[in-house]
Every structure is written in C-alpha cells, then in structure tokens.
Amino acid sequence: MVAIKNPYEGLPEHGCFCCSSKNPIGLKLSFWYDETNQTVETRWLPELNYQGYHGVLHGGIQSTLMDEVASWCIYILEGTAGVTHSMEIVYSKPMLIGKGQVVVRGRIDNREKRLVTVHVELFDGESNLCTTGKIKYFVFPPEIAKSKYGYPGRDAFLDGGE
Structure with a gap:
C-alpha cells in the first residue's frame, strides 16, 4: 500500500468535508493505493456524533465515505476527475x-464511454463487510479535468510515481 498525497x-480554498484537514467538522480522510489489487482505500475511526440509531454509523455518513473513495479511485485508477452520476x-x-x-x-468495476462504475465496500473495525456500493461517475477527459476543474494529474497524488 502506498500513501496517496x-x-x-x-x-x-480546499475545505472538502471528507478530505480536507482544514474543515473543522470534516472527516479528515487519508487514502492509500494498492497497485497489485488496483484498489484505493481509506481508514477512519467513527465517533458517536456520526450515529443514526444508537451506536450505529449513520447511513448517510457511510454513503459519503463510499462516494469519496469512489472519487479517489477516479483520480488514481482512471487518471482524471469526475462527478457522481448515481x-x-x-x-x-x-x-x-x-x-x-x-x-x-x-475498485473500478466497469467502464462505458464516460461513465465509470466503482465497486466500494465498507468494513467495520472487526473486518466484517457491512455495506457495498456501485457508484457511477461521469468522468471528464483528462485535459478537461485539468483545464476546467483543477485536476493536477495522477502523478501529483503519487509523488511522481508509484
């Protein structure tokens, strides 16, 4: 596993709820890349203020975590940026x-023209699979991602290489 920058x-202006260290109410996520398995992951310690039912991580927070990992899969595994489609x-x-x-x-599950499906799994602290998702991203051509949306290129996430 390689830490992703x-x-x-x-x-x-970077204040992302999920990945900015500057957002005072954010999740402050970090990410890792497994080149062998072509996966991207994050690890996070939930606190009770993120619960829905007593002691249960709110489903909206779970889907937020999964959507963020899917986004970082697009950055690293597709080498571009995109937006959530579904x-x-x-x-x-x-x-x-x-x-x-x-x-x-x-991990990337499917590519159809500019729609990429990311399969995401969420495991609890005892490695039990609790939640799965298929998250479709509308991806931009890399040159558009760079010029219009500030995507810095895949190498910027991997310190110039793996």
Whole structure:
C-alpha cells in the first residue's frame, strides 16, 4: 500500500468535508493505493456524533465515505476527475461504532464511454463487510479535468510515481 498525497491540501480554498484537514467538522480522510489489487482505500475511526440509531454509523455518513473513495479511485485508477452520476448502496448489516477503525475500499468495476462504475465496500473495525456500493461517475477527459476543474494529474497524488 502506498500513501496517496492530497495535492488539494495546499489550496487555501480546499475545505472538502471528507478530505480536507482544514474543515473543522470534516472527516479528515487519508487514502492509500494498492497497485497489485488496483484498489484505493481509506481508514477512519467513527465517533458517536456520526450515529443514526444508537451506536450505529449513520447511513448517510457511510454513503459519503463510499462516494469519496469512489472519487479517489477516479483520480488514481482512471487518471482524471469526475462527478457522481448515481449511487446504489446496499446496507447488509449495521455498522457499529466502537468496533475500531472502519475500512472503505474501492475498485473500478466497469467502464462505458464516460461513465465509470466503482465497486466500494465498507468494513467495520472487526473486518466484517457491512455495506457495498456501485457508484457511477461521469468522468471528464483528462485535459478537461485539468483545464476546467483543477485536476493536477495522477502523478501529483503519487509523488511522481508509484
């Protein structure tokens, strides 16, 4: 696993709820890339203020985590940027808070022209699979992602290479 650099972190306006260290109410996520398995993941320790039912991680927070990992899959595995097109989330079992750090892992499942489907899995702190998702992203051609949306290129996330 290789730690992924967040090239947006140096921008004064970067306040992403998920990945900015500057957002006081944000999740402050970091990401890792597994070149062998072609996956991107994050690890995060949920606290009770993110619960829905008592002791259960809110489903909206779960889907947010999964959407963010899907976005970073597009950055790293597709080498471009995009926007969420649709999400299909299946909550198989309650994600209990207090079991330790959760792991959210994504991989590219399908490519159809400019729509990329990312398969994402969310595991609780005891490595039980709790939630899965198929998240479709509308991806920009790399030159458009760079010129119009500030995508810095894949190498900026990997410090110039793997």
